[in-house]
Amino acid sequence: MAQRVQEVASEEIIDEKKILKEAKEREKEIKKEIADAKKEEKAEKEQVVTKATKARVKKHGKKYRDSLSKIEKDKDFEIEDAIKMAKESSKTTFDATLELHIKIDKKMENIRGTVNLSGGVAKIKKVLVVDEKNADQVVENVKKGNVDFDIMITSPAVMPKLGQLAKILGPKGMMPNPKTGTIVEDTAKAKEEFEGGKVEYRADKGNVVHMSIGKVSFEDQKIKENYDIILSALPKGKILSIYLATTMGPSIRVAL
Numbered sequence: 001m002a003q004r005v006q007e008v009a010s011e012e013i014i015d016e017k018k019i020l021k022e023a024k025e026r027e028k029e030i031k032k033e034i035a036d037a038k039k040e041e042k043a044e045k046e047q048v049v050t051k052a053t054k055a056r057v058k059k060h061g062k063k064y065r066d067s068l069s070k071i072e073k074d075k076d077f078e079i080e081d082a083i084k085m086a087k088e089s090s091k092t093t094f095d096a097t098l099e100l101h102i103k104i105d106k107k108m109e110n111i112r113g114t115v116n117l118s119g120g121v122a123k124i125k126k127v128l129v130v131d132e133k134n135a136d137q138v139v140e141n142v143k144k145g146n147v148d149f150d151i152m153i154t155s156p157a158v159m160p161k162l163g164q165l166a167k168i169l170g171p172k173g174m175m176p177n178p179k180t181g182t183i184v185e186d187t188a189k190a191k192e193e194f195e196g197g198k199v200e201y202r203a204d205k206g207n208v209v210h211m212s213i214g215k216v217s218f219e220d221q222k223i224k225e226n227y228d229i230i231l232s233a234l235p236k237g238k239i240l241s242i243y244l245a246t247t248m249g250p251s252i253r254v255a256l
Helices: 004-058 062-069 078-090 135-143 160-171 187-195 222-235
Strands: 097-104 112-117 127-130 152-154 198-202 208-215 239-246 252-254
Touching: 062 198, 078 097, 078 222, 078 239, 078 252, 097 152, 097 222, 112 222, 127 135, 127 187, 152 160, 152 187, 187 198, 208 222
Parallel strands: 127 152
Antiparallel strands: 097 208, 097 239, 112 198, 239 252
């Protein structure tokens, strides 16, 4: 009897070991299946992205595709070379704008401020100074949808009257703000600065700063000067990528 009990116990131990072994093997198989599935999913996504990219390129004209073919893929260019390439790739009949797109680390939020582009600006913006005399009329006009200005400047004393425009001008990035130098005591001086090359920069929801740094007709050195000014204003070591492009032209990745 004792021998039979020992045999049964031995069989149970063997079965248990066998079950554990099979379970481990099955677990490995499941992990492999999951890993394979992820690889397939990634490959499919990459294929979709490739197809989408090709489709976007096809939508552009022959001139764009010709310019794009001359830019080496997955290569970073020094800013001096990027400027030359951007100019050469511009095929528009008008004086195209050079656009800078800078991706900032997400840890750095609410990137916003102003810089003075001494190399020149791509567009002279219309500046509106609001004081006690015209505040009520400005409020009325904006509420009616008449926003015929690019920058609004006012003083701290007048700001309470303009608070009701926050819902209209806020989303447009046009609401006066002390961080951008548009709420100041000396409004005349601020107006002169903005008309003379002072521009605002701010990161969008994707934490990307989009800036115009000149026109194709500008001298390369002037464009480089504006580029250096903008980069010096942004947080050091927090820039993830930089791209330069002209209006309707292909983008060029700039070396960090």
